[in-house]
Amino acid sequence: MFSLLPLGYVGVMTADAGWDTIEKLVFRPRVGELLFNTVALVVVTVPICVVLGIGGAWLVERTRLRAHKVWAVLLAAPLAIPAFVNSYAWVSAIPSLGGLFGGVLISVLSYFPLVYIPVAAVLSRMDPALEQSGSALGLGPWRVFFRVVLPQLRLAAAGGALLVSLHLLAEYGAFAMIAFDTFTTAIYDQFRSTFNGAAANMLASVLVLLCLLLLLGESKARGNARYARVGAGAQANPSRLALGGFQAPAQLGLAALSVLALGVPLFHVGRWLVAGGAEIWTRDALATSLLQTLGYGLAGALVTTILAFPLAFLVIRHPGPVSKLLEGANYISSSMPGIVVALALVTITIHYVPGVYQTAVVLVAAYALLFMPRALVNLRAGLAQAPRELDEAAQALGKPPLVAFFKVTLRLTAPAAAGGAALVFLGIVNELTATLLLAPNGTRTLATEFWTLSSEIDYTGAAPYALLMILLSAPMTYLLFAQSKKVAGQ
Template sequence: MTTDLSSPGTTDTGSTTAGGGKRLRPPFGVSAVSLLAVLIALFSLIPLGYVAYMTVATGWDTAVELIFRPRVGELLLNTVMLTVITVPLCLVLGAGGAWLVERTTLRGHRWWAVALAAPLAIPAFVNSYSWVSAIPSLEGIWSGVLIATLSYFPLVYIPAAAALGRLDPAIEQSAASLGLGPWAVFFRVVLPQLRIALTGGALLVSLHLLAEYGAFAMIRFDTFTTAIMVQFQSTFNGTAGNMLASVLVFLCLILLLAEVKSRGTARYARIGSGAPAKATRLPLRHYQLPAQLSLTAVTVLAFGVPVWFVLRWIIAGGTEVWAADEFLPALLQTLMYGAVGAAVTTVVAFPMAYLAVRRPSGFSKLLELSNYVTSSLPGIVVGLAFVTVTIRAVPGIYQTAGVLVAAYVLLFLPRALVNLRSGLAQAPKELDEAAQSLGKAPLTSFVRVTLRLTAPAAAGGAALVFLAIVNELTATLLLSPNGTRTLATEFWSKSSEIDYSGAAPYALLMILLSAPMTYLLFQQSKKVAGQ
C-alpha cells in the first residue's frame, strides 16, 4: 500500500511509488480544486456577511432599539413556542412510526414504510392551503403546530427508520436475555442509539420552522419570516426587516450549535467481523389494531387531507382551471429552473466533495462547514442578501435568472454535496491509478472511471436539489425576474387572492413532481441502511 504525502495545496508530478508504479495524479491540479472550493466557500458566506454588515451599518443604538422591542419579543415567543411544541411531536411521530415499521410485527409494514414518508412530497404551504379549505377559521399557534407537525415529521421518520435498519439487533437480544422487558429495551438500548438520527431530524424540523413563510402566512400566524416579508414588501429592505433577519440568523446558529453539542462523544458503530444478527420483530398482539388505526390517522391527516382538498378544488373549478396558457408556462419555467439549478449546484459541489474524499484535512472540513451553515439559513435571508448585494454592488444583475439560480445553489448545495461525497468515496482511487498506469491521461481516466462511478450519486443529489427548487417560495418571490412564473409563485398568487380553484392545479403539479423525488430520498436512506 502506498501513502500519498502530497498536501492539499500541491500537485503530484507523477513520482513513483515503492512498487515502481506511478502515483495517482489528479485530473487537474489539487491547488486549482482548492482554489475553487475556497471561492465557493467565500461565495456561500454572502448571507452571513450581509447580516453582519447591515447590523454594523445600522449602528449600535438603532440596532438595540429595533431588536429589543415588544414586536421582536412577540415574534420570538411565537417562534420558541412553535418549536418547543412541534419538535417533540415530530420526534414522537417519527421515532414511533419508525419503530413500528422496523421492529414490530406490524401488518403491511413495507407499505407503511413508504406511506409515512409520503407527506414529505406535499409542500407545507400546500398543506396549509388544504387545511384552511377544510377549516376556514384556522389561525394561531395551534394551527401552526398542526400544519408544521403533519408537514415535517417525515424529516424525523426517515433518518430514524434508516438508523434502526443499521442497528445490530444482537444488542437488543442481549438486553432482553438479561431480563429487560420490551419497553425497557426500547428506552434503555434502542433509543440511545437513535440519538444522532433524532437530533439531526429535530434540527431539520427546527430550521424548517424558522424558514417557513407560506404555511404560516396563510393561517395568519406571525413568525420572523412572515414579519420580514411584510417589512420588505412595505419598506423594500428596510432597517427593521434587516434587524429581524439578524435575530433569525442568530436563532439558526444557536440551533446548529445545540445540535452539534447534543451529539455527544459516544460511539454507535458496530466493530468486528461477521454479519449482523437478523432482527426479531416484537409481536404486537392486541396492540395491532391501535397501531394500524394510529398510523392510518397520521397518514390521512398528513397526506389524505391535502390530496383530497386539492382534487376537490380542481373538480370544483372545472376545465377552466387547466387553461394551458396559464399553468403551462409555470410548469415549464419550474422545470427549467429546477433542471438548471440542480445541474449548477451539482457541478459547484464537486470541488468541495473531491477535497473532502481525496484530500481530507481540517481545511476541507472547514470549507464544507461554511456551506452547511449557509444552507441552514432561511430562504428569505438569502434572498434579502442577494437583493442588497446586487442593488448596491452590481445593479445590472438585480432580478435576473442568474441571481435566482445562485441563491438556489447556496440554499441547496449540501443536498448535492452529501451525495457526491458518498459517490466519490465508493469510487476507489486505485482504479484511476490503474488507468493511468496503462497510459491514460489523468483527465481521461478521471472521466472514464471516477465520473462514471460517481454519476448515480450525482444524479441522486441533483434530484434532491430539483425537489427543493420546485417547492421553494420565499427566495423565488424576492429574486425572480419580472414575468417569472413558477408553480410555487403562481400557487401563492392565486391562493392569496382566495382563488382556491385556480391554485389547485399548481398544487397538484408540485405534488406530482415531488412524489418521485421523495421516494428516491426514502430509497437512498434504506440503501444507506444496507436494506
C-alpha cells in the same frame, strides 16, 4: 467565500446599523411577540415530530405490523406535499384555523417525516446482536427499546429534529396563509413595505442568531459519541416484536396520521379541482409555470451539483482543516432561511453588480446556496466508493490522468451525483420565499403562481398548481426515502 455571503451580509448589516438602531428595532414588543411565536412553534412542534418519527419508524421496522411495507412509504409520503399546500388544504377545511395551534398542526403533519426517514433507516440496518444481548441480560422489550435501541437513534433523531427546526424558522407560506406571525413572515412584510429597510435587516439578524443557536444545540446534543459497529456485524434480519392486542391501535393510529397528513390535503386539492372543472386546466399560465419550474429546477440542480463536486472531491481526496472549514461553511449557509439568503443577494447585487439584479443568474445562485448540502452529501458518498487507487490503476494501464478521472471516478460517482441533483430539484420545485423576492419580472413558477392565486382566495385556480407540485415531488420523495435506507447500510 460564496457560501458565506448570507452570514457576511447579516454581520455587516448589523454592524453598520449601530447600537442605537439595534436597540430601537430589536428591543421592542413586536419583536418579543415574534420571538415568542417562533420559539413556541419550535418548542411544541419538534418534540411531537420526534415522537411520531421514532414511534412510526419503530412500528414499521421493529414490530410485526401488518402491511409494514405500505406504512413505510405512507409515513414518508407527506414530504411530497409542500407545507404551504398543506396549509391551503387545512384552511379549506377549517377557514378559522390560525394561531399557534394551527401552526403546530400544519408543521407536524408536514415535517414529521424528516425525523421518521433517518430513524427508520438506522433501525433497518442496526445490528440485531445489540438487542439480543439486552434480552439475554434479562431486559424486557420496553427496557431493551429505551436502554439499547433509543440511544442508537440519538444521532438520527437529533439530525431530524434540527431539520424540522430549521424548516420552521424558514417557512413563510404555510404560516402567512393562517395569519400566524413568525420572524420570516414579518421580514417578508417589512421588505415589501420598505424594500431592504433596517427593520427587515434587524429581524433577519435575530432569525440568523436563532439558526446558529439551533446548530450549536444540535452539535451539543449529538456530542462526540459514535454509534457504529466494527465489521460487517450480524447478517440476520432483526427480530420483530409481536404487537398482540396493540395491533389494532397501531393500525388505527397510523391510519389517522396518514389521513391527516395525506388524506386532507389530497382530498381538498381534488375537491377544488372538481369545483373548477376543465376550465382551470386551460389557463396559459399553467403551462408556462410548469415549464419555468422545470427549467429552473433542472438549471439549479445542474449548477448546484457542479459547484458541489470540487468541494466533495477535496473533502474525500484531501481531507484536512481547510476542506472541513469549507464544508462547514456550506452547511451553515444552507441553514439560513431562504428569505435571509434572498435579502443578502438583493443587497449585494444592487450595490455591487446591479446588472444582474433580479435576473435568473441571481435566482439560481440562491438555489445553489440553499440546496448545496443535498448534492454535497450524495457526492461525498459516491466519491468514497471511488478511491484514488482506482484512478492510479487506470493510469498504470496507460490512461492519461484526465481520461482516468472521467472513465473511473466520474463514472462511479454519476449515480450519487444524479441522486443529489434530484434532491436539489425537489427543493427548488417547492421553494417559495427566495423565488418571490428574486425572480425576474414575468417569472411564473408553480409555487409562485399557486401563492398568488391562493392569496387572492382563488382556491379553484390554485388547485392545478398544487397538484403538479405534488406530482413532481412524489418520485423525488421516494428517492430520498430509498436512498436513506441505502446510505444507512453503507
